[in-house]
Amino acid sequence: MQATASDKEGSAASLGDMPAEEFRRYGHQLVDWVADFLGNLDTTPVFPAVSPGELRGQLPLAPPLTGETMSTILADVDRLVMPAMAHWNHPRSFAYFNSSGSGPGILGELLSAAFNVNSMLWQSCPAATELEQVTLDWVRQMVGLPAEFWGVIYDGGSSSTMHALAAAREQIVEADIREFGLAGRPELPRLRLYTSEHGHSSIDKAAATLGLGLQSVRRVAVDETYRLKPHALLEAIREDRRAGFWPFCVVATVGTTSCTSVDPLPDVADICARERLWLHVDAAHGGAAAILPEQAALFAGWEQADSIVINPHKWMFVPLDLSVLFTRRRDVLRRAFNLTPEYLKTAQEGSVENYMDYGIPLGRRFRALKLWFVLRYFGVNGLADRIREHLRLAQQFAQQVDAHPAFERLAPVPLSTVCFRAHPPGFDDEADLNELNSALLQAMNRTGQVFLSHTKLNERFVLRLVISQIRTQETQVQEVWQLAQAALRSLLANDVTGSGC
Numbered sequence: 001m002q003a004t005a006s007d008k009e010g011s012a013a014s015l016g017d018m019p020a021e022e023f024r025r026y027g028h029q030l031v032d033w034v035a036d037f038l039g040n041l042d043t044t045p046v047f048p049a050v051s052p053g054e055l056r057g058q059l060p061l062a063p064p065l066t067g068e069t070m071s072t073i074l075a076d077v078d079r080l081v082m083p084a085m086a087h088w089n090h091p092r093s094f095a096y097f098n099s100s101g102s103g104p105g106i107l108g109e110l111l112s113a114a115f116n117v118n119s120m121l122w123q124s125c126p127a128a129t130e131l132e133q134v135t136l137d138w139v140r141q142m143v144g145l146p147a148e149f150w151g152v153i154y155d156g157g158s159s160s161t162m163h164a165l166a167a168a169r170e171q172i173v174e175a176d177i178r179e180f181g182l183a184g185r186p187e188l189p190r191l192r193l194y195t196s197e198h199g200h201s202s203i204d205k206a207a208a209t210l211g212l213g214l215q216s217v218r219r220v221a222v223d224e225t226y227r228l229k230p231h232a233l234l235e236a237i238r239e240d241r242r243a244g245f246w247p248f249c250v251v252a253t254v255g256t257t258s259c260t261s262v263d264p265l266p267d268v269a270d271i272c273a274r275e276r277l278w279l280h281v282d283a284a285h286g287g288a289a290a291i292l293p294e295q296a297a298l299f300a301g302w303e304q305a306d307s308i309v310i311n312p313h314k315w316m317f318v319p320l321d322l323s324v325l326f327t328r329r330r331d332v333l334r335r336a337f338n339l340t341p342e343y344l345k346t347a348q349e350g351s352v353e354n355y356m357d358y359g360i361p362l363g364r365r366f367r368a369l370k371l372w373f374v375l376r377y378f379g380v381n382g383l384a385d386r387i388r389e390h391l392r393l394a395q396q397f398a399q400q401v402d403a404h405p406a407f408e409r410l411a412p413v414p415l416s417t418v419c420f421r422a423h424p425p426g427f428d429d430e431a432d433l434n435e436l437n438s439a440l441l442q443a444m445n446r447t448g449q450v451f452l453s454h455t456k457l458n459e460r461f462v463l464r465l466v467i468s469q470i471r472t473q474e475t476q477v478q479e480v481w482q483l484a485q486a487a488l489r490s491l492l493a494n495d496v497t498g499s500g501c
């Protein structure tokens with residue numbers, strides 16, 4: 001960003017905020033910068049060639065005593081920040097579960113920061129509360145959940161799951177944990193919740209946070225396609241009951257983090273109904289695919305859940321952060337968190353939504369605004385078309401892997417994540433293969449052309465290609481495929497494992 005000539009103004013000029021005219025000037029400049037940035041991403045490295053501490057070493061240790069001009073600050077974005085940026089908005093960003101800051105989402109964020117309201121109470125900002133009610137009911141309809149599901153926005157999927165598990169814990173009415181806690185109560189059996197070996201680590205974090213302890217999470221075995229085994233779940237529950245534990249909750253996943261496997265929801269829901277356990281469905285990433293009518297089978301049974309998490313900031317093109325918790329048991333969630341000090345009492349209580357009643361955060365950003373922008377700009381069909389294209393690209397990539405003699409796929413592809421590795425003919429030692437594939441991932445990422453991440457499936461090092469970025473097209477996916485083959489050829493030529501293969 002270039003410094004402008006009339007850059008005399010600055011924060012020290014007078015008290016109060018940046019003058020409106022200065023804001024307008026830099027606002028225009030910044031929007032132009034963002035438009036160029038997004039437009040040029042494809043020719044920018046997706047991951048920076050920096051070492052840890054490189055940016056920190058260039059920044060002053062102490063804050064500036066007097067204000068600086070915006071042009072100096074913006075110039076430092078180019079000079080210092082950009083060289084250390086990993087670009088999640090990049091069309092060749094395939095790591096973790098991606099997040100797309102789409103154009104309308106970015107504009108929604110800008111406006112939300114300008115309003116800077118707190119949506120804790122209806123009275124603290126009626127628009128923020130009512131837009132949250134409306135947009136979440138739109139999302140509910142889009143993903144085909146019945147009207148009895150009600151939604152609330154949290155910052156991320158981990159928060160949504162923590163609140164869901166707090167509600168599940170609250171549902172054990174006779175224990176009255178909200179009032180008396182868990183500590184020093186020898187009369188209470190140890191609580192247990194269940195998830196598959198592939199359930200997300202946020203479940204463990206929630207258990208630790210809620211005072212249940214990591215030991216309260218029992219991991220259930222998965223089948224050869226990484227789906228929770230219902231029979232093993234039932235066995236675990238029964239065994240725990242016999243041993244004096246108190247089973248209270250199951251977390252099933254639609255789209256596990258490593259390989260997007262989908263737990264058998266109808267069977268799990270039946271078990272939860274019979275055993276009277278809260279069913280929480282983690283569809284943080286996968287939930288977006290429920291917009292596609294042809295994918296309904298993946299979600300069969302989720303309407304029986306007590307709570308479901310879907311992250312629009314993962315695959316619905318809404319910028320970080322925005323996660324939605326849907327629940328049929330809104331009363332229980334409210335019972336867990338509702339607490340109103342005098343200064344937050346309002347005349348409308350009982351007749352309006354006060355979202356502070358449903359969670360830890362009191363101050364809440366106006367996140368619904370960017371969701372509203374995205375839903376209206378793309379429309380349901382526009383979102384569906386984009387997600388459908390990601391699914392097609394993933395199938396195409398999977399077929400190319402399957403057809404290549406030196407690569408293999410290590411998991412089914414129910415969504416748009418492909419787990420694959422190099423497995424050249426005659427190269428069969430698993431330790432060597434792990435080393436080779438770790439080197440392959442590093443070699444690919446080092447080029448700056450792509451950003452992929454890894455996982456391990458049955459102790460095998462696997463590359464994950466997650467196609468969920470709004471700017472990704474077939475060209476970029478094909479570039480990854482070409483790069484993977486070229487990088488493998490180069491590693492084999494240099495005999496990376498020293499095995500002589």
Ligand SMILES: Cc1ncc(COP(=O)(O)O)c(C=O)c1O
Nearest residue numbers: 097156157158200202257282284
């Ligand atoms: C299946 C699943 N659930 C939950 C989460 C946590 O979501 P968040 O990063 O929004 O806290 C993740 C993160 O990738 C995930 O993959």
